[in-house]
Amino acid sequence: MAVPSAVMTALGAWRLDRDGVWGDEGVTLQMAHRTLPEIAHLVAHIDAVHGVYYALMHFVLAPHPGEVLLRLPSVFGAALSAGLVGLLGARLARPRVGLWAGLLYAVTPFVGRYAQEGRSYALVAAGVLAATAVLLSAVRAGTRQRWLLYALLVSATAWLHELSVLVLAAHACTLLCARASWGVWRAWLAVAGCVVLALLPLVQLSRGQSAQVAWLGEPGPDQVRGLVHSFAGPADGVCAVVLTLVAVGACTRLPRRGPVSLRAVALPLAVVPPTVLLGVSQFQPLYYDRYLLYCLAGVPLLAAAGAERVVRLVPGARGPRGAAARVLLGAGGAALVAVAFAAQLPEHRHERGPRARPDDLRGIAVLAARELRPGDTVLFLPSPGARRAAAAYPADFARADDVALARSGREAGELYDAETPPATLTHRLRTVRRVWVVVDSRALRPGWTPAGRTERAKLEVLRRHFVPREEHTSRSGVLRLYERRPAR
Structure with a gap:
């Protein structure tokens, strides 16, 4: 439906041009600087689960890699998702249910976060x-x-992120x-089998x-x-109001507009x-939680169904003479969604603010572009953490000599450049008079040890x-200038 898509597009465009990317977005951005063979080489070693997305973003970012273009596909995916939620509500129940569900989906802060992030999750939700x-x-139609x-849709979405296959x-x-019917089951089982078979190479590679996910704990x-x-x-x-309406919607049998009810679609999507x-x-x-963004759509659908159940208790809202009342009720429901948006506006503002993400790689890159001169020596401490800014914004570090570099990540099929052994690094630094050191924010924490x-x-x-001579600070770390001690 057009209205939820338009609202989602407006929310997605709100402060989309904010400066800087954080760690995961930085990985997407650096993929724009690699060729398709280099991306293939990378995913053979790491990040296979995002390989198709990186290949897609390679073409998207080809004209001009930047923050806005990086995030636009996610805005598109979120807008399409909001429209599809509205379409599902309208098809399975009635138009105003679709309108309410689509709008509620659009104003949910969790959706807004990933509508503005240069990763695959909003596109995955749209695919599902x-x-x-x-x-x-x-x-309904049963055609081949x-x-x-x-x-094709389930397979493509699963290759975009393999955990979306759980939608089956x-x-x-x-x-x-x-x-x-058995005929429907037979067709669906054949499709599901083909999808699983098509996904096996990615599953085997990612296993x-x-x-990469060893840092995750038991939920x-x-x-x-x-x-x-x-x-x-x-x-x-x-949250309390939405969950109450979800409970009502989960227990409500609305009149069907086809062989499948809204509850039969929304409840499994949200829960299974x-x-x-x-x-x-x-x-x-x-x-x-972000791996399950596509499941969120079941919640506004059920909440809208619950609201419809409440509305149907209003005298005159069901009969043929209740057209005016239906229009007013539809607008009233949209107004309540606007109230929900207003109540969550601080969260939306936070998501678009400078502290929403754990770091800002652009900040340290701006310092490097301003301070580094051609021929300056640069050292990253520690690697690879401190190298993330240089990987995302290589042009800002291009004039400096990376004294610890052994092999580029492009050549090695890795995300970040490889460094020399300690003896080689020490030898290289013997003739260096001054060195700029990029220190990652994690290394600035009390008690950090290499x-x-x-x-x-x-x-x-x-x-x-x-000895340190200068220091320039950003949220992702500091850029320090060191000069060699005078000879005694």
């Missing part, structure tokens, strides 16, 4: 919702073309609730890269509560993939042979 809409059409389109479990529950009650607030709204009042991922993560931690021999060698050489 498009596949869900096509599934309903395939169940629609089942084929459904298979939600769709299976939808068919169970709808009491689908060998499981160390507990805190993560469940956080997910509920992400889906229903961070403001306690909004999170339950599966939370359960699996008790044994193999894989849970992160983890590797090369990092310890950097600190030892700086302590023994150099």
